[in-house]
Amino acid sequence: MPLPTMTHSCSFLLPSPSHPPADPADAVSYAVVVLNQRLPRFAPLLWTRAQLRVCADGGANRVFDGMPELLPGEDPDEVRHRYKPDAIKGDMDSIRPEVKEYYSNLGAQIVDESHDQDTTDLHKCISFIIRNPPGPDNSNLCILVLGALGGRFDHEMGNINVLYRFSSIRIILLSDDSSIFLLPRTHSHEIRVDASIEGPHCGLIPMGAPSSSSTTTGLRWNLDNTSMSYGGLVSTSNIVDEEKVTVTSDTDLIWTISLRNHA
Numbered sequence: 001m002p003l004p005t006m007t008h009s010c011s012f013l014l015p016s017p018s019h020p021p022a023d024p025a026d027a028v029s030y031a032v033v034v035l036n037q038r039l040p041r042f043a044p045l046l047w048t049r050a051q052l053r054v055c056a057d058g059g060a061n062r063v064f065d066g067m068p069e070l071l072p073g074e075d076p077d078e079v080r081h082r083y084k085p086d087a088i089k090g091d092m093d094s095i096r097p098e099v100k101e102y103y104s105n106l107g108a109q110i111v112d113e114s115h116d117q118d119t120t121d122l123h124k125c126i127s128f129i130i131r132n133p134p135g136p137d138n139s140n141l142c143i144l145v146l147g148a149l150g151g152r153f154d155h156e157m158g159n160i161n162v163l164y165r166f167s168s169i170r171i172i173l174l175s176d177d178s179s180i181f182l183l184p185r186t187h188s189h190e191i192r193v194d195a196s197i198e199g200p201h202c203g204l205i206p207m208g209a210p211s212s213s214s215t216t217t218g219l220r221w222n223l224d225n226t227s228m229s230y231g232g233l234v235s236t237s238n239i240v241d242e243e244k245v246t247v248t249s250d251t252d253l254i255w256t257i258s259l260r261n262h263a
Contacts, residue, residue: 003248006187010172010179012049012144013042013197013259028142029135033125034059034085035159036094037147039066040176046144047083051134055085056121058094059147060103084108089128090121120158122148126166141169148173149180160254164208167252180256183247191245191255193218198257204228204235204247205254214253218245 012030032050034043036058044067047053055063067083068076084106088095091114104110113124126143133141148159163171163182173180179198183189193199204214210229216222220239228234240257247253 003186003188005190006184007190007192008170008181008183008255009192010194010198010257010259011192012046012142014194015045027135028140029133031129031134031141031143033122033129033143033145034063035122035145035147036062037149037151037175038062039070040146040174041070042174043067043146044070044083046146046174050144052129052132053085053087054125054128055088056125057088057090057092059121060085060088060095060099062147064096064099064102081106087111087128087132089113089124091117120155120162122159122162123165126162126169126171130166130169138169143169143171145171145173147175149175149178160207163254164252174259176261177259178256179259180254183249183253183255185249185252189247189255191218191247191257193240193243193245193257195240195243196260198259199240201258202238202240202245203254203256204238204249205256206230206234206249206251207254209251211249211251211253214247214249214251216245216247218242 030050031052032046034055039062063083063085064080068079071079085103085108087109088103089111092112129143130138135141149156159173167182167184171181206228212227213225214223214228215225218241220241223235
């Protein structure tokens with residue numbers, strides 16, 4: 001019996017949706033999580049696109065400082081007022097007191113979970129969004145994570161681990177240079193690539209477990225029932241050759257694709 005197909009795209013990076021869904025029930029509900037790394041250049045666009053915005057602890061400092069820097073032609077106070085998080089969540093060891101007070105006075109929900117040292121701030125934010133989805137439910141939810149890459153390597157690995165912990169939720173890790181998300185083995189995958197904003201470099205990484213059989217179409221160097229593992233073959237520095245890439249695998253894979261600087 002064929003696997004159900006899951007479709008992916010980075011269309012949220014385009015200035016406006018190219019084709020609104022014919023059925024409103026098919027509309028994607030976006031949530032944005034901001035972690036404690038420099039904001040990518042497209043942060044204002046994604047913030048505006050999202051229906052729910054959550055800062056993870058020191059991510060609030062990044063919004064407070066970084067949004068005015070990304071919008072230099074506008075009044076900084078007006079920018080800070082407009083780009084207010086709906087919630088700030090984490091163990092509160094990184095957020096500056098004046099930033100916490102500023103957003104609290106604007107009505108942002110402050111959720112101190114310093115008692116929980118077993119999960120990362122991103123994990124806490126994802127759990128919060130799932131309990132408070134921006135749409136009618138979690139079926140069409142997509143969570144965009146800014147600042148998940150760069151900085152300390154253990155933080156990056158913790159953020160990638162969250163993709164596996166919440167494998168049934170669409171979560172996309174974003175930096176200025178890359179987009180990363182999980183391809184669960186429970187589905188076959190169709191990745192729609194827009195060459196104006198992403199590619200051509202891409203990779204398929206068997207991070208959770210070795211793959212005995214992975215197959216792709218649409219890449220320069222396709223996999224054909226190929227085995228992949230650390231210590232063996234890993235499909236890095238591949239090239240997207242077509243607008244549609246398909247992937248099936250017997251294990252969960254990480255997909256990554258480069259983002260173009262003018263996105």
